[in-house]
Each structure stands twice: as C-alpha cells, then as structure tokens.
Amino acid sequence: MKTAEKRARELRQELAHHNYRYYVLDSPEVSDAQYDRLMRELQELEAKHPQLATPDSPTQRVGGEAAEKFEKVVHRAPMLSLANVFNDEEFSDFDERIRKLAGVSEVTYVCEPKLDGLAITLRYEQGKFLQGATRGDGTTGEDVTGNLRTVRSLPLELLPQDGVKVPPVLEVRGEVFIRKEDFKKLNEKREEEGEPLFANPRNAAAGSLRQLDPKMTASRPLSIYLYEYVATEGLPAFKTHTEKLEYLKKLGLPVNRHEHAKGLDGVRKQYEASQKGRHALPFEVDGMVVKVDDEDLRLRLGQVSKSPRWAVAYKFPPEEESTRVDAIEVQVGRTGALTPVAHLKPVKVGGVTVSRATLHNEDELRRKDVRQGDTVFVRRAGDVIPEIVSVVLSKRPADSKPYEFPKNCPVCGAQTAKDEEGAIIRCTSASCPAQLVEKIRHFASRTAMDVDGVGDKLASALVSSGLVKTFADLYALDKTKLMSLERMGEKSAENLLAAIERSKQTTQRRFLYALGIRHVGEATAKALAEAFPDVRQLYTADQDSVTRVKDVGPTMAQVIYAFFQEPQNRAAIDALLSAGVTPAPPQVATGGPFAGKTVVLTGGMSGMSREQAKEEIERRGGKVAGSVSRKTDFVVAGEDAGSKLKKAQELGVRILDEQAFLSLLKGEARS
Structure with missing residues (x-):
C-alpha cells in the first residue's frame, strides 16, 4: 500500500508539472500520448485504492457529481468593477486626476x-486549491469550486519556481474565458450535433462555468488568466504590480500578458498597438485595462464606490453597424x-459583409423584441x-408588430415542444422533411459515412x-431511380452508386457519428466506439x-441511452446492417512511427x-491536431500548404511531404 501511495503522489506531481509546462510556459516536455499514459496509470491506481484519490488529483478534472444549486460565498475582500473610458479625452482626465492626487x-x-x-476568485491554502467563486454582486458570489477544478489551465x-515560498493562504483574482479557436471548434461541434450556436465566447464561458453538472463544464474548453491577489498575512x-504578477507566475499560475507604459503618451501608443493587434490575440478582448503600477500609490488612491481610483478599462470602439431587418425566418435543424x-x-461590419444574424431561440427573440422592418445594431468580433x-x-415603423414564433413546425406542420433544458423548441415529428434532408446530408458527410x-x-x-x-x-438506390432525378446523368449516377458501395466498409466511430445522435460529435463517437465495438451492444x-x-x-448519457431504446x-440501424454496412471496431496500433x-x-x-489520412494516423496510435505548436511531432504538408507549414518551419517541427508520409504509413521510414 505504501508503494502505491508513493507512486500516486509521484504521478500527481509529475502531471501537475506537465500541466504547468503546457498551460503556463507553453513549452511541453512530453507528448500527449506520454501524458495520457501517466494519467491512465494514476486513474488505475486510484480505482484500485480509492483512498488515494485526493481532491487535488488531476483525475478529478473530469467533473464530480452534479449540484442541486450553487452555494453563496461572501468575498473576503470586495471584487471591484472597473470604470470605463471610451476615448483619449476621457483617459486624459483619468491620468490628470491620478497625477494631481499623487x-x-x-x-x-x-x-x-x-x-x-467571467471574473472569478480563487483561494489556495498551503498551496492547495480550496475554493473558487464567481464575482456575483462584488460582495457575494457563487461557489463554483467543482466546476473550476475541471479547467485544465488552473x-x-x-508549483513554486526559483525558490519562491508558497504562502499559507493565497486569494487570487482572474478571468475564465474561451479562446477564439476553441470557441470556433465548440460551435462547429454544436452545429454538427444540431444544437443552437453560442453567440460569443463570453456567454459560452459564463454558461459553462455555471453548469450544475461539472461533467458538462469539463466538456467545454475553458481557460483562465489571473491578474491580481488579495493582500493577506504571509504574502x-x-x-x-509588475513584481506581483511575476510572483504569481513563479507560483505556477497562468498570468495575463501585460506591458509597461510611461505616462499619457505611453498609454496612447500601447492603446493604438493593442487596438490594431486585437484580432491577432488568441482570445476576444473589448479594450485595454490600464492600472497604476506603483503599489504604494494604489493604496493612497483607494477606491470610489465599487471601483478603484487606480485603474480603468479603456474600451475599444465597438465593431458594430446599423442596418434593417428585412425578414425573420425560423429554420429547422437536423x-x-x-x-x-x-x-x-x-x-459591412469589421471588414466583413453581414446579411444574416442568428437570434438563437424564442426567448432571445422576445427579450430583444426584434421585428421585421426594425433598424438594429449588428455586432461582429473576430x-x-x-x-x-x-x-x-x-426608427421602428408605425405598423410594426411583434414576431409570432410558430407553434407548429414551419416545414412539416407538426407540433413543437420545448426540450428538457427549457430553452430550445423542437419539431416533434421524426419524419419532418427538414430534419430528414439534414440527417441524410449529415449521414453522407465526409466525416461520417x-x-x-x-x-x-x-x-x-x-x-x-x-x-x-x-x-x-x-x-x-439503382441507376434507373437516380436518373429519374433532374440533372442526374448516367455517369453521375454511376459515380454516386460507387461511392455508396464504398461507404459500406466503414468504422464504428464513423457509423455512430453518422446516426446523428444529439450531443454526439466525432470525439464522443470515437469514445463510444472504443467502449462499445459493436453498435448492437x-x-x-x-x-x-x-x-x-x-x-x-x-x-x-440520457440522450444516448434514449436514442438506442x-x-x-x-x-x-438493423436495416443498415442488413443492407451490407459493416462498421469495423477500433483498431489502434501500439507501435510504429505514429x-x-x-x-x-x-x-x-x-x-x-x-x-x-487522419484515420490512418489514429489507427496507428497517433493524434491529429488542428494547429502547430511546440508539442507537434510531425507536420504533413501537401500541395498549397499555408501558414501551418510556415509555423512548423519557425518552430523546427519535422515536416513530411506526401511521399514521406505514405512511406511512414507503410513502415518505410525515410531519413
């Protein structure tokens, strides 16, 4: 037992170190597969010896039991909100007040x-994460500790560096957010699953952190940056402020990026550079926070009402324009x-021509009371x-009337009903043509069949x-049936029939994804295929x-279970299997170059x-990522390779042309 306890402690420390290298330093020392092997070893140890599963174990990030409600947390020090300035004149006034007072x-x-x-506060005791809460009204927030434990960058x-001592108590403030690339992938996944898209990363982050089920939070790509701490004894x-941020970084915490600016002119230059570079940042920003660097001066300046006198949010001009709503249409997804x-x-908004905007759902439509003929402000960022x-x-027309959300499906006329979450209205007909067209298109799509x-x-x-x-x-289908369709020639029919025949030999992952089960994207389909190699299981x-x-x-799980019941x-499914569709179970190689x-x-x-190519790599035990980083082992560069190839060259990542890639697949590695 002592050997198991020692090994579990070693694994927790090693995994925490690799998380720090990955999320804080952006300089991983091991591959994803090596990290996963360490995680599996710890999971197996904790499963065999449940008493070893400590609250701070990396295995706990998957989320615990769902909460019935969030408990209230009274902040030990108020979480202040920043005053806003919107132009150079307003910031000049702020700077002048500071200089006069100082x-x-x-x-x-x-x-x-x-x-x-979403603003949050974290409390560590003896170096262990103990509690996390939302800002709330600044005095009282909600305890979201279980959900914050799932955020991998927290x-x-x-993990102290350079001899820094861990304080007995540390209360640190920061922001939970979703990176732009992660937000894009999240919405792509929701679109694949027929779910309404999130409006923006902030709403997605706030909604994810306030899920009562931590497992749902764990499935969302949340990140965190920290930028302040509460003064406590022992610190x-x-x-x-710069020294304070460096201290937090040396404790192993992910710290927001920051720049110095000397006086009014320095801030002006930084603001101009920040505004120009905002879209190059990996996350959404709506301005620049300007803080007095001198800590003694901050104490002397104090605060007014609920805002500090020593900091402001210098907001960027919004990327929005006004236009007219020509029509409102309700679309039916798969x-x-x-x-x-x-x-x-x-x-044109932010350099892009916009002709459509989602209103998300009936509640959002009613809240904003958007009507046909209205003049509206439209925003687009990144x-x-x-x-x-x-x-x-x-500017609303005199004869304007509120939009009446249809009580029946606009495509098939069937009754509609709100789903179990009470926000989305769905058509109740399984044979709705709108759903069937989308389901067939999805079934036949490149990543499905x-x-x-x-x-x-x-x-x-x-x-x-x-x-x-x-x-x-x-x-x-046969050639005669297909050629009865408009613009379907003999050659096109033959090509389609050949493609249909080829699709019969597929994988369990593709097959499960093709069925169009709600919430089941490619990653979940892969996990289900590994757990249930035969669909009939x-x-x-x-x-x-x-x-x-x-x-x-x-x-x-409830949705998946209900689907198969x-x-x-x-x-x-039985009809597809009888038609000759043969989903092969996952076969992952344990050796080889990938x-x-x-x-x-x-x-x-x-x-x-x-x-x-992705399937061949995964079948050989490799992982296909969407972007190049220091942890990338190979970049396979085909014709017209773009920025990813350039990034690989800059980072010194090994690059394979198509022939070298095919040779590796066959086990004929070339030097």
Whole structure:
C-alpha cells in the first residue's frame, strides 16, 4: 500500500508539472500520448485504492457529481468593477486626476488586454486549491469550486519556481474565458450535433462555468488568466504590480500578458498597438485595462464606490453597424431545433459583409423584441457569428408588430415542444422533411459515412422525390431511380452508386457519428466506439454504463441511452446492417512511427483525403491536431500548404511531404 501511495503522489506531481509546462510556459516536455499514459496509470491506481484519490488529483478534472444549486460565498475582500473610458479625452482626465492626487508629473502604468470572460476568485491554502467563486454582486458570489477544478489551465496545487515560498493562504483574482479557436471548434461541434450556436465566447464561458453538472463544464474548453491577489498575512510586499504578477507566475499560475507604459503618451501608443493587434490575440478582448503600477500609490488612491481610483478599462470602439431587418425566418435543424434567423440588408461590419444574424431561440427573440422592418445594431468580433445587439426604437415603423414564433413546425406542420433544458423548441415529428434532408446530408458527410456527391441539393432531391425516407434507402438506390432525378446523368449516377458501395466498409466511430445522435460529435463517437465495438451492444447498455464512457456526462448519457431504446432507431440501424454496412471496431496500433505522436495535416494530397489520412494516423496510435505548436511531432504538408507549414518551419517541427508520409504509413521510414 505504501508503494502505491508513493507512486500516486509521484504521478500527481509529475502531471501537475506537465500541466504547468503546457498551460503556463507553453513549452511541453512530453507528448500527449506520454501524458495520457501517466494519467491512465494514476486513474488505475486510484480505482484500485480509492483512498488515494485526493481532491487535488488531476483525475478529478473530469467533473464530480452534479449540484442541486450553487452555494453563496461572501468575498473576503470586495471584487471591484472597473470604470470605463471610451476615448483619449476621457483617459486624459483619468491620468490628470491620478497625477494631481499623487503629486507627480508622470505615472507609470501597466496595460493588460481586457479579457471578455467571467471574473472569478480563487483561494489556495498551503498551496492547495480550496475554493473558487464567481464575482456575483462584488460582495457575494457563487461557489463554483467543482466546476473550476475541471479547467485544465488552473493548477490544483501551486508549483513554486526559483525558490519562491508558497504562502499559507493565497486569494487570487482572474478571468475564465474561451479562446477564439476553441470557441470556433465548440460551435462547429454544436452545429454538427444540431444544437443552437453560442453567440460569443463570453456567454459560452459564463454558461459553462455555471453548469450544475461539472461533467458538462469539463466538456467545454475553458481557460483562465489571473491578474491580481488579495493582500493577506504571509504574502511578500511588492513595490509594483509588475513584481506581483511575476510572483504569481513563479507560483505556477497562468498570468495575463501585460506591458509597461510611461505616462499619457505611453498609454496612447500601447492603446493604438493593442487596438490594431486585437484580432491577432488568441482570445476576444473589448479594450485595454490600464492600472497604476506603483503599489504604494494604489493604496493612497483607494477606491470610489465599487471601483478603484487606480485603474480603468479603456474600451475599444465597438465593431458594430446599423442596418434593417428585412425578414425573420425560423429554420429547422437536423435535431428538430427551431432557430430564428434575421435576414438583414447587407452591411459591412469589421471588414466583413453581414446579411444574416442568428437570434438563437424564442426567448432571445422576445427579450430583444426584434421585428421585421426594425433598424438594429449588428455586432461582429473576430470569428464570432454576427449578433443583433439592440433595436433602434425611434426608427421602428408605425405598423410594426411583434414576431409570432410558430407553434407548429414551419416545414412539416407538426407540433413543437420545448426540450428538457427549457430553452430550445423542437419539431416533434421524426419524419419532418427538414430534419430528414439534414440527417441524410449529415449521414453522407465526409466525416461520417463519406458518400461523395450527396450534398444539400442532392439530399433535398432524394427526399422530396420520395426515393429516400430512411438511411437504408440510400443503399437500395439503382441507376434507373437516380436518373429519374433532374440533372442526374448516367455517369453521375454511376459515380454516386460507387461511392455508396464504398461507404459500406466503414468504422464504428464513423457509423455512430453518422446516426446523428444529439450531443454526439466525432470525439464522443470515437469514445463510444472504443467502449462499445459493436453498435448492437448499445441496445442493451444501461444508462450508467454509457455515463462511464470518457467525457460523457449524465445529460449526454440520457440522450444516448434514449436514442438506442427507441425501437425506430434500432430498426434503422438493423436495416443498415442488413443492407451490407459493416462498421469495423477500433483498431489502434501500439507501435510504429505514429504511436504516441501529434500530427498536423495541411494542404491537399493526391493519394488520399485528409479524413482518410487522419484515420490512418489514429489507427496507428497517433493524434491529429488542428494547429502547430511546440508539442507537434510531425507536420504533413501537401500541395498549397499555408501558414501551418510556415509555423512548423519557425518552430523546427519535422515536416513530411506526401511521399514521406505514405512511406511512414507503410513502415518505410525515410531519413
């Protein structure tokens, strides 16, 4: 037992060290596969000896039991909010007040990106993360400790560097947010699963952190930056805010980036540079926080009401324009979700022409009271989907009427009902043509069954003609039936039939993803395939066994379980299997040149599609990432490779052309 306890302690320390190298220093020392092996070893030890599973163990990041509600937390020191300034004149007034109160001719400031996330406070005792809470009203927040434990960039135990001593108590303030690339992937996944998209990273971050089920929070790509601490006994005294930030960084905490600025002119230059570079940042910002660097001066300045006198948020001009709502349309997705969309008079926002904006759901539509003919302000920032910010009521037409959300599906006329979360309205008909077209298109998509040629138009034609009413009907098509469709020639029909025949030999992951189960994206389909190599095993699997699948929480498990309990769904799967579809179980190699390696694909290849290349790498135990970093082992560069190739060259990552890649796949490694 003592040997197991010692090994568990070593593994926790080693995993914490690798998290620090990855999230704080951006300089990993091990591959993802090596990290995963250490994590699995710790999980197995804790499963065998449950008493070794400490609250700060990295294994606890997957999320614990769901809470019925959040407990209230009274902050030991108020969480202040920043006053805003919007132009040079207002900041000049702020600077002048500081100089007069301080009796100095010039002030040194620290400038930080103003993160667009959710403010939080963290408490560490004896170096262990003990509690985390939201800002709330500044005095009282909500205890979200369980959810914060799932945020991988948050250290559960402080890792002091350079001989820095861990204080007995540390209360540190910061922001939880979602990076732009992670937000884009999150929305892509939701779109694949037929779920409404998040409006912006801030809403997604706030909603994720306030989930009652920590497993749901764990499935969201949250990040954290810290920028302040509360003075407590045992902490060293610092002369400047900059020294304080360096101290936090040496404790192993992820700290927000910051720059010095001397006086008014220095801030002006920094503001101009920050505004120009805002879209190059990996996260959304809506301004620049300007803080007095001198700690003694901060104490002398104090605060007014709920804001400090020594800091302001210097906001960027919003990237928004006004335009007219020409129409409001409700679209029906593949899971039956009814989503209101505003069709706009085209307008340029942030350099991009915008003609549509989502209104998300009926509640959002009613809250903003958007109507046809309204003049509205539309905002777009970075890769965020366009959003209607507000209505210009003074320009509303006299004959304007509130939009009536349809009580029946606008496509098939069936009754609608709110889902279990009470926010999304769905069509109740399983045979709704809108859902069927989307389901067929998804089923045949490249990352699902990969039936080349079945896009939106052909899927719509197959459904409207009555040739395809179920997935299995695709496999009953023949040349005569296909050539009865408009613009379908003999050669096109033959090519489509060949693609359909090829798709019969597929993988369990692709097959499960193709079924279009709510909440089941590619990653979840892969995890399900590994847990249930034969799809029919899911017919008899209980909800608990589904919940035990990696990254599947109670809500998702309930949906998956219900899907396979529905007789119509099992009949649809049996019909596909009877038609000759053969989903192969996962087969991952343990050796070879790709085992445990992280690979990035860029450019096109003549020998195979990118999806085929990804499958070949994963089958050999490798992982395919979407971006190049220091942890990347190979970059496979095909024709017209772009910025990823350049980044690989800058970082010295090994680059493979198509021939070298194919040789490695065959085990013929070239030097």
